[in-house]
Amino acid sequence: MLDDLRYRLRVIFRRRAVERELADELRFHIEQYADVEERSGVPRDEALRRARLAFGAIEAIKEESRDRRGVGVIDVAWRDFRYAVRTLARTPAFTVVAILSLTLGIGANTAMFQVLNGLLLRELPVASPRELVEINLPEADLDRGRGNFPRYPAMPYPLYEELQRRQEAFSTVFAWADEWFNLAPAGEVRRAPGLWVSGDYFPALGLAPALGRLFTPADDRPGCGFPGAVVSHEFWQRELGGDRHAIGRTINVHSRPVDIIGVAPAGFTGLQVGQTFDVALPFCSLVAFRPDSTQLTSGTTWWITPVGRLKPGWTVERADAHLRAISPRLFKASLPPDYPAVSIPAYLGSTVMATPAATGRTYLREEYGTPLWLLLGMTGFVLLIGCANLTTLMLARGAVRQRELSLRLALGATRGRLLSQLLAESVVIATASAVAGALMAYVLSQGLVQLIATARNPIVLTLTPDWRVVAFLALTGFGACVILGLAPAVRASRGNPGDALKSGGRGVAGDAGGLRLRRALVVAQVAVSLVLVVAAFLFARSFGNLLGEDLGFRTDRVLVVEASLPAPAPPPETAAAVKRELIAGLRAIPGVESVGETTNVPLDGSNSSNVVWLDGASRADGRQAYFTRVSRGYIETLGMRLIAGRDIADTDTASSPHVAVVNETFARMVLPGVDPIGRRFRVEASPTTPERQYEIVGLVGDAKYRRLRDATRPVIFVAIAQRGGPVAGGIYLVRTSTTLHNFAPAVRDALARVNPRLRFVVRGLEAEIRDSLLRDRAMALLSSLLGGLAALLAAVGLHGVAAYGIERRRREIGIRLALGADRRQIVASVLRENARLIAAGLVIGTGLALVATAAARGLLYGIEPRDPVTVTAAVAALGAVALLATAIPARRAAQVDPISTLKDD
């Protein structure tokens, strides 16, 4: 047994010694034979010759002896591996180029997949994530819901309580809601992602604390006060330095000191993939923070997300059916007393449904799901194009080694052995690239995430490789290896050894096939890269359209200031006074041109809408209109165009008639062909305000409202002072005369002077709107990068084929030149030959592009995926690059020296 092992190890690892012994052994045999011949009078030389002849194909015998040594797969693989490494080391330039380009390709693909995996595929790091089910209302029902929607999709707390009481599908129904917490004790706000959670949130997720303890249902009881805070592992590391004695330390949340009672386990970032939390608080603490808050009792504040854990034996489908079945009772029991009468039937007719939550939930998925798949497809194409170039290189390598291979075939090596040796080279290249690619992907994926993250909206994704990433990497590597190695290896091992040996170094008949394959590859490269170039052009133009879009207002030199007093809210008189001082303080800052208050910052994604109909018409004729409550100065600050009538004025107060300034679209839709000033309309009752009549006092130009991509909507600006009670604080837009960079500190000082208790956030409007285009910017940037890379790779491929074609025709060109052909004709004929390939690629590529770009439809703005101008431009651009790539070798063809070419023979 031990002998056996020693024998095998020796065969595998003392290869050279074993080989030498085999050679010695066979030589001994031949010499013995020669001795016999010699004894019969033959001279030594002749004797040896005869001996060798009689012995037969010595290499074949060696080969077979090796096989008989047994050894098996490992040895063969090890042998081929070493052989491959040796051969590759002999051509370092090729090896470096091949590994480098494949590393880039595999790395980029893996990075893309890692992000995609982290965002879309990865299951939550909690106990049995597949049992988790998110409970929400369908979009249609939410759209008909009334009240405040601080989060979306979400439901009111009382509905959740009702749900807990009546459902039978889940062992627990817990809930959560995210909110930006302010961790600064005073002054400028320090925004931190926070979580409100029900007491059974952590137990139901099966999480164990990294330190201290997590909340239990006992913590989350009405009137609980401040049972403490649970912080995330990342927060504990970052803010508390991983202090083992962090329990009992206090942090400031919304200006209240709260004790830390525990640290959540590492890797747990909440149920929203892509977002994380710093601090979690129990729902019951909410009233302690905000005594006047109605969030836990209001049936019209839609803000929490319930999640259920399925009972054993229940499926998501069954739970969904169950929830839908009990929906009528749920909504009947939870009907809020303040619900507007007109909307009650819609509320009672709503349903709750179950959606699988194993991978968590995030708005990022809708935002970035398609883009990530598209980008992965594009990087995949780039890898393919790059692989095609390497295949060509491998083919060329095979051609160069044709003689060596033929010789080995002639000496008795089997084709199978040659094939596996040639493939081994691709395996070595692909493996090295996959390993390097994995490292590169790790860095690159972080960069990708940072590309779409902002300081205000950080994105936290778990990117550590899991089995999917490893499988992806292995598959990409394997695929690259097959593409790279198979065709050249099969070709190289197929040739007839005699032909190759006879023809010397020059082209063999079989080479024509090589050229055919190369040409086919180049056509494919051009076709695929055209798709990527079209995509790049489309995304770039779409981004350009967004940037160039007329917003209807000016964003430069506008600061957004959010200010508020900590809870509890002061009495109305104090609140009104604080507000007046605040606005006065802002206006008093030197360099401030105007200040306006608002409830919605344009283009920040928020919106408020209600049904509106003309006075005298019936509600049934009403239509959806969008609202922004503003003060005097808003329209001026944003540089909006006041077309007729007047702005909201300081004289529009709670006691004066309700007034409105409408935009052009509203006027056109509701009052076509009529002067809107002085007309009256009514607004449907909402949970906070009864049905009301407004008089139109002004008309402003259209402006973008909720998001840049939205079509212009009918918007109504109403006086913020005519809302219910005054609130101490709000959102202020400040237009300044100098650049914002110098200005923000002055605003901070002024606010601190006005009232030291004020909490505030200051940011630039322009930057904020730019941030809302991050996805479009990322798509434009990445697709341009990939498109450019694809075009470059295709150009390299074309150049190679053109150069090779000319090399093959060198003699012919030489003869033609010698016979007096015009050099320009030669160049033209070469160019024509390549132009045919390019044209074929472009035609196929156009067809592919017309089909493939449809996938990008939802992401494009102001441009159709089949936009003829874009497609034409892409064809022209890629065609020009491609022609240029072939023109260089074509010029070289013209410089062929006929004499030296012909002398070669």
Place this chain on the structure above:
Amino acid sequence: MGDESPLLLPQGTLDLLILRTLAVEPQHGWAISQRIQLASSDMVRVQQGSLYPALHRLERRGWIKAEWGASENNRRAKYYALTRKGRAELEAQTTAWHKLTLAVGQVLDVS
């Protein structure tokens, strides 16, 4: 060398012949082929093409082991010797061979 064409060895018989030859004393490849040829009155001629692969196969199975030594004319030669496992194998195969030839002979004689 006789005029008769040499016999074709049935599959696996070469192994048996090698083992039998080595049962006498350790030998190198050349000598093994000569011995077999001699012992079979030139009826069996071993092709080098199959001898060496066979030797390596037997060595791998652990039936024979190899050692380098000096040949009669003082060349370095690889000597193969039967192992204990090989000797047992030889006995088993010899018995099997006898049984087989007997049985085959009987069948042929009947007809």
